[in-house]
Amino acid sequence: MRIAVNAVPMLQDTLSDTGNVLTEIFYNLCRQHPDAEFLLVNNRPLRPARPLPSNVKLVELKPLAGGKAGRYIWRRMQWPRALKKLQADKILCMDDVLPVPEGMEAHLLLSRDAAVLDTVSASQYIRRYASISLFSAFMQEQLNKRFGGLDTRVRQLQPGAADVFKAVNWEEREDIKREFTSGMEYFIALGSIDPSNNIIPLLKAFSMLKKRLLSSIKLVLAGQLTGPGEDIAQALKTYKFKDDVIWLQRTDDETLARLVAAAYALVHTAGADGLAVPVYAALRCDVPVVTLYAGAAPEAGGDAALNALPADVTDLSEKMGALYKDELLRGRLLAHITRVPGWEEAARALGNTIIG
Secondary structure, three states, X not given: OEEEEEOHHHHHOOOOOOOOHHHHHHHHHHHHOOOXXXXXXEOOOOOOOOOOOOOEEEEEOOOOOOHHHHHHHHHHHHHHHHHHXXXXXXXXXXXXXXXXXXXXXXXXXXXXXXXXXXXXXXXXXXXXXXXXXXXXXXXXXXXXXXXXXXXXXXXXXXXXXXXOOOOOOHHHHHHHHHHHHOOOOEEEEEOOEOHHHOHHHHHHHHHHHHHHHOOOOEEEEEOOEOHHHHHHHHHHHOOOOHHHEEEEOOOOHHHHHHHHHHOOEEEEOOOOEOOOHHHHHHHHOOOOEEEEOOOOHHHXXXXXXXXXXXXXXXXXXXXXXXXXXOHHHHHHHHHOOXXXXXXXXXXXXXXHHHOO
């Protein structure tokens, strides 16, 4: 069986910005189905950070033109023709609703970004997909709002976190704090420095907390800068508590996991996130969470998280402060943490749907 997979969204995968969700699931899917051949179709050279499984073939499909016209031609003409030429039996589209040739079985995997559902391509082609796999009730709700009658095709997968995330003991935690925050406690936020992740409201909430508690606690931001995030980067230069903010644009996976594991708490402020990956990473490390009551974050955090009101910086600051001041509250949240698996379970369920 030959399964064509769109590789373009995988180019954006980093552990801090996306949780490497698509990459992790794809690699697990390939390992679990060694008899299937996976055709990884990309629009530019792909240099994987780790060796691809032996049953994966890279297919570079260069755009015939640049800019918007080139992207349109690639999606509407080059992609469908390539599928037929490659003699693909099935299609797996990840985080993009690409055209589906008549008579070809296609499956869709949606991870974090509900905006994929607002594209013209989604309105034209989503009903051609035999299954739609996603990770949260929130994402299913977004799907239902836009496209009715797809319930029988929806599969909700078990969310997880990369295996590199794991709890550390007290001594390790102290070592990590000495290495990165001069021994001080810290909150950590994972995700791109982008307005969609509400970084400015987080910084305002952190300022309020610092002024109110006169605390030495720090804030670690781990994520790459996006184009729309340039204003945030500029604001950080004049931020009153900039000496208490540590911004790590690029760090290796092991270091990032250690930073999460040693944090006093993780703060997740993305709004309409369809898969709150940082929350699962924190819980896998036995670290409590402060989230916004928005998107998939509340269902991810459950009783192990404090939920702040969206667009209420004061409430976010107060939730962060309450957790920092009250060790008993932190202990109660920790007691509610349940097992967070890796991505094997999600990949197995996806494989059962696509391959059987």
